[in-house]
Amino acid sequence: xxxxxxxxxxxxxxxxxxxxxxxxxxxxxxxxxxxxxxxxxxxxxxxxxxxxxxxxxxxxxxxxxxxxxxxxxxxxxxxxxxxxxxxxxxxxxxxxxxxxxxxxxxxxxxxxxxxxxxxxxxxxxxxxxxxxxxxxxxxxxxxxxxxxxxxxxxxxxxxxxxxxxxxxxxxxxxxxxxxxxxxxxxxxxxxxxxxxxxxxxxxxxxxxxxxxxxxxxxxxxxxxxxxxxxxxxxxxxxxxxxxxxxxxxxxxxxxxxxxxxxxxxxxxxxxxxxxxxxxxxxxxxxxxxxxxxxxxxxxxxxxxxxxxxxxxxxxxxxxxxxxxxxxxxxxxxxxxxxxxxxxxxxxxxxxxxxxxxxxxxxxxxxxxxxxxxxxxxxxxxxxxxxxxxxxxxxxxxxxxxxxxxxxxxxxxxxxxxxxxxxxxx
Amino acid sequence: xxxxxxxxxxxxxxxxxxxxxxxxxxxxxxxxxxxxxxxxxxxxxxxxxxxxxxxxxxxxxxxxxxxxxxxxxxxxxxxxxxxxxxxxxxxxxxxxxxxxxxxxxxxxxxxxxxxxxxxxxxxxxxxxxxxxxxxxxxxxxxxxxxxxxxxxxxxxxxxxxxxxxxxxxxxxxxxxxxxxx
Numbered sequence: 001x002x003x004x005x006x007x008x009x010x011x012x013x014x015x016x017x018x019x020x021x022x023x024x025x026x027x028x029x030x031x032x033x034x035x036x037x038x039x040x041x042x043x044x045x046x047x048x049x050x051x052x053x054x055x056x057x058x059x060x061x062x063x064x065x066x067x068x069x070x071x072x073x074x075x076x077x078x079x080x081x082x083x084x085x086x087x088x089x090x091x092x093x094x095x096x097x098x099x100x101x102x103x104x105x106x107x108x109x110x111x112x113x114x115x116x117x118x119x120x121x122x123x124x125x126x127x128x129x130x131x132x133x134x135x136x137x138x139x140x141x142x143x144x145x146x147x148x149x150x151x152x153x154x155x156x157x158x159x160x161x162x163x164x165x166x167x168x169x170x171x172x173x174x175x176x177x178x179x180x181x182x183x184x185x186x187x188x189x190x191x192x193x194x195x196x197x198x199x200x201x202x203x204x205x206x207x208x209x210x211x212x213x214x215x216x217x218x219x220x221x222x223x224x225x226x227x228x229x230x231x232x233x234x235x236x237x238x239x240x241x242x243x244x245x246x247x248x249x250x251x252x253x254x255x256x257x258x259x260x261x262x263x264x265x266x267x268x269x270x271x272x273x274x275x276x277x278x279x280x281x282x283x284x285x286x287x288x289x290x291x292x293x294x295x296x297x298x299x300x301x302x303x304x305x306x307x308x309x310x311x312x313x314x315x316x317x318x319x320x321x322x323x324x325x326x327x328x329x330x331x332x333x334x335x336x337x338x339x340x341x342x343x344x345x346x347x348x349x350x351x352x353x354x355x356x357x358x359x360x361x362x363x364x365x366x367x368x369x370x371x372x373x374x375x376x377x378x379x380x381x382x383x384x385x386x387x388x389x390x391x392x393x394x395x396x397x398x399x400x401x402x403x404x405x406x407x408x409x410x411x412x413x414x415x416x417x418x419x420x421x422x423x424x425x
Numbered sequence: 426x427x428x429x430x431x432x433x434x435x436x437x438x439x440x441x442x443x444x445x446x447x448x449x450x451x452x453x454x455x456x457x458x459x460x461x462x463x464x465x466x467x468x469x470x471x472x473x474x475x476x477x478x479x480x481x482x483x484x485x486x487x488x489x490x491x492x493x494x495x496x497x498x499x500x501x502x503x504x505x506x507x508x509x510x511x512x513x514x515x516x517x518x519x520x521x522x523x524x525x526x527x528x529x530x531x532x533x534x535x536x537x538x539x540x541x542x543x544x545x546x547x548x549x550x551x552x553x554x555x556x557x558x559x560x561x562x563x564x565x566x567x568x569x570x571x572x573x574x575x576x577x578x579x580x581x582x583x584x585x586x587x588x589x590x591x592x593x594x595x596x597x598x599x600x601x602x603x604x605x606x
Contacts, residue, residue, distance in 0.1 A: 255524075258524075259522060259523060259524050261594075262513060262523065262524060262590060262593065262594070263513060263514070263517040263523050265593055265594055265596070266510045266513040266514050266517070266523070266593060267514055267517075268596075269510055269593055269596045270510055270511065270514055270544075270547075272596070273507070273510075273547060274546070274547065277550060278503055278507055278547060278550045278551060279503060279550070281596065282503045282506050282507065282596075283499070283503065285506075285592045285593075285595045285596050286494075286499065286502040286503050286506050286592060287502060287506075287588040287589060287591075287592055288490075288491040288492060288493055288494045288498070288499075288502065289447030289488075289491060289494060289498050289501075289502065289570060290444070290445055290446070290447045290477065290488075290489040290491045308431060308437075308471070311429070311471065311474050311475075312429055312431060314474070
């Protein structure tokens, strides 16, 4: 028997080398030379003699053991398991492993209940301890498998693109079919797992209740309570772990499925194209692109800038139609009849033949109540009337008509003498 | 309504110029991509007013959607489609993961020649007779459309090629029969 402490010391001292061996050879065997090379790699300063001594130490302490009937060596299985645990290089276990443990748990539960019934507290304690051990084992398996799946996923993702997809994802698919699916079935709320646990839980609860009532073996109560809690926790941990594993694997499985679909579809479509011709087959599905010629071109940069500037100001607001009430009542223009105006104008011209008179003065005097636009309307009518002799002034003038200022070349009545004159304001 | 501040859209000119020619802006066009990503609402509103529909595909590219192509563009698009599908088949046949290889492998002239040789009567229909024809008529145009980028020794396809894969999944017998009627 090698003292544990001594073994641990050797392990710490040579951990680097062991890790190297473990990673390089996985679970396969290796030669004495490989071990010495590994030591040399990790401790380049060591002399050959020292390396030889250290190798012997590893062999003597059973860390490295010779294979049966061979000069090859392997890492002690117990150490290897420890290393897988430390390095999280775990391999996926079987769903059956867990289900066997669960079955065993159910059996132990029955025996525990029996022991409780006949008040054999030693037995009760013993079964409780074994069950506790099983539960720990199951939890360990769950976390172990979760890590293993994580490794599988990473491996599948990082793998070389040259390999075919099927090969790369083989592990993923296997993990899914062989572990996740049966496990999910088991953990399902109507599955065996659940039924088994509720049964064990009731059994333990009954025992606890009995102990409380009878007051016997009171110190065992706490142990049973702990066991019950642990079983509940295990159930929870299991569900969580499976959910996480499934979440990790699902996308990869999906990807594989999709890739398979795409490849199949590509082959199918190419087959159809071969039969029916490229244009026939692809015209209806091909993606379309915007092209220069197709769209109106906005031309140069300045067009673009101006157009965009316009767009910035643009605000899309609904145009509000005016209500009935908003419309001002229609007022008939207050214009006197044109003919009356004309007659009175002619009369006036005849009366004041001597001096040229601005048309506007006449209008302003005769119809002071008119608005500017109405006044201008009459003015324009008179100006364009061919019956009336008028002349236009050459000088621009500012006139005030009904409170508005206008600047214009005013028309004046023609005096007898053909003199050009300016009108007055 | 979205406020469009032209001062913020610093790359508007170049983005517009690219997009109206059918270019797809993908993550590899870092500057334009970031710009679009940051001001996507403004750009969408602006281009919408200009009569374009700016589309953002979650697989990492922007483009102007269009319902129809000019006859010439249509022909180019069909040639690209055929090339992409043949590539998928080719990669699958050589035992690679087709989707991965499609985006990870450099398509060099040798590959192009192999593709044309193996699918001669398909490419003949598109008047592509050699590897260099394929390069000129398909790959260089893919670059102009932002579907591929040129790298040392060849071309690499980019995310917008997913539009063709989507189109691929749409093809079925009915598509063709529907055309026939």
